[in-house]
Amino acid sequence: MTANGTTNGAALIELVGVHKHYATGEADVHALRGIDLEIAAGELVAVVGPSGSGKTTLMELLGCLSRPSTGSYRLRGEAVDALSGDELARVRGREIGFVFQAFNLLPRLSLAENVALPLLYQGAARRERNQRALRALERVGLAHRATHRPNQVSGGERQRAAIARALVTDPPLVLADEPTGNLDTQRGREILDLLFEMNASGATVVIVTHDPEIAARARRRIEIRDGAIEHDLAQVAR
Amino acid sequence: MTRRRPIALRESLREAWRLLRAQPLRTALTLFGLIWGTAAVIFLVSWGRGLQSMMEVAFARAGKNMVFVFADKAKEDFSPAADRRYLWFIAEDVAALRRRAHLAELVAGETSLFRIGSFGGRSASLNIRGVEPENFAIRGVQLAEGRAISRADATLRRRVAVIGGTAQRKLGARVGDWIRLDGTPFLVIGRLARVGTQLARDGPLIDEQIWVPLSTHQVRWHNPLVADDVIDLILLRMRDKRLLEASQSEARAILAERLRVSPDDDEALRMFSPEEVLRTIPLDQQGVLYVLIGGTTLAIGGIGILALMLDAVRERRREIGVRLAVGGRPRDVLVQFFLESTLLFALGGALGVSLGAGGALVLGSAALRNNLAPELRDLVPIPELSLGVIALALGVMALVAVVAGVVPAWRAMKIDPALTLRAD
DSSP, X not given: OOSSOSSOSXXXXXXXXXXXXXXXXXXXXXXXXXXXXXXXXXXXXXEXXXXXXXXXXXXXXXXXXXXXXEEEEEETTEEGGGOOHHHHHHHHHHTEEEEOTXXXXXXXXXXXXXXXXXXXXXXXXXXXXXXXXXXXXXXXXXXXXXXXXXXXXXXXXXXXXXXXXXHTTOOSEEEEESTTTTSOHHHHHHHHHHHHHHHHTTOEEEEEOSOHHHHHHSSEEXXXXXXXXXXXXXXXXX | OOOOOOOOHHHHHHHHHHHHHHSHHHHHHHHHHHHHHHHHHHHHHHHHHHHHHHHHHHHHHTOTTEEEEEEOBOOTTTOSXXXXXXXXXXXXXXXXXXXXXXXXXXXXXXXXXXXEEEETTEEEEEEEEEEOHHHHHHXXXXXXXXXXXXXXXXXXXXXXXXXXXXXXXXXXXXXXXXXXXXXXXXXXXXXXXXXXXXXXXXXXXGGGEEEEEHHHHHHHTOBTTTBTTEESEEEEEESOGGGHHHHHHHHHHHHHHHHTSOTTOTTTEEEEOHHHHHHTSOHHHHHHHHHHHHHHHHHHHHHHHHHHHHHHHHHTHHHHHHHHHXXXXXXXXXXXXXXXXXXXXXXXXXXXXXXXXXXXXXXXXXXHHHHSOHHHHHHSOOOOOOHHHHHHHHHHHHHHHHHHHHHHHHHHHTSOHHHHHHOO
């Protein structure tokens, strides 16, 4: 894979004319209004924009956690909106690592078990799951916390465990939705370093953020407002 | 598209078990509800069924369609003659009933008094009854050993005795022994099977009585001031339970005529039917009561489990979202929830059935009952297990477990994982 190319090779992500509506009670929320977007393999993209602009909805679409109301989404050339529920599950498990703002670790499982969860659904054997989960925890510096429950570790450690869960399957695409939103600056920087590291080792990384510093470190910055892309800037500086 | 191999059942079971253990309090509460509900309904219904059987046996013991008639004093205003103030029956009264009382199936006279019985070095005051062969049938008493009193015993006025179990123990005499009753030797020809507590009785328990032929009794202990063939008590077995009142009126009319008292004189002729007395106790409804209590317990248990598990699933909507987000297929997650509740149900159901059925079996076991005092044994029914009830209890619990465990998960799964994850 190319390490830092912006547009070389086929697009990993290709959104054309994507709209997303939600029916919340009586109100119909038009969260995304015609998004056209291409992201090439190996990119590191920051998505910025005010609250309610549709950033999270976009991330959910990219992560195959929901489908576009209209428009098409191709991931690695494959039309996602045509996939069955099971096939979508496979894509989520194999192709995508998702890091949530709220960590979303299962409170009743240990960190190692949480990290091993994607492997469970891939049908990996127990021993292999344990080994890979431990290795992933080592990569984020949490091997010593493997048997702790999420509520027994700090917020930063929880988010690092969540990142370990996202990278345990070595996914080509990592999506992080405000991964530092619940953390202080120091812990946030650690998380960010991890995401950049993953990008350096080949993964395409998309980060939703409020933090201008993070946005400044990304090579490409997409600004969203009212469900549409306002600016799409490639940056030279890191 | 590469096919993924499904998660092994063993994996899913292990996962379900781990999740149950990770939430010990909730698991324990749910299990308790399951166990309690299942055990209680099984035990209570078994108990109720046992109680009903016990009551039926008690009915049979009390003598089916049996009516006692005692002669007492004529009421002053009805008495036609001063010398008939005190009334008694004689053999001819019994014979008249046999001839004329068509609603009576069996008629028998009985005499009763207390005398000293002795055997070997022992003696005891005993209730000695003069009976006819019909008395055995009317009172529904079986023989434990030996033979009953026969027509020939009556005709020949034999000095033979059939002895109740308690009386037998008091004297220590066996069938074939000669005992003395009021000094006179009697041959023990039989022993009555244990009757135990009688729901209605006239005098001491049958187990404490000694039965001899009525004719022998009348001759040996006759009152020269009254008559040779005095009878203290007439026993009737009526043909039809539904005609119990009409049968009694018929018998009363015949006896009133013979004793020259008014048929309306309820002091002169005291009639008494154990079954009529028992009918005032709603025995049949007791079984229903236990089913009701059992059913309510089951329902409460079920609702408790439902509430606990529904709550748990609501709390776990996010978990469903996370599992889907990291590559779980909806079916994988559903299977896991299903296994979790099935595992819980299997554990609780197995323990509940063991407890309920086990309790019923222990209570009904010979080992325990033989250690109970005989009086207590008559009060504690032998619970009767029914497969139907076990199946019903398990069925309801299984339904509850599956509905509570799977339906909410299934509903959560029909929407996008994104919405499940956003829900707070």
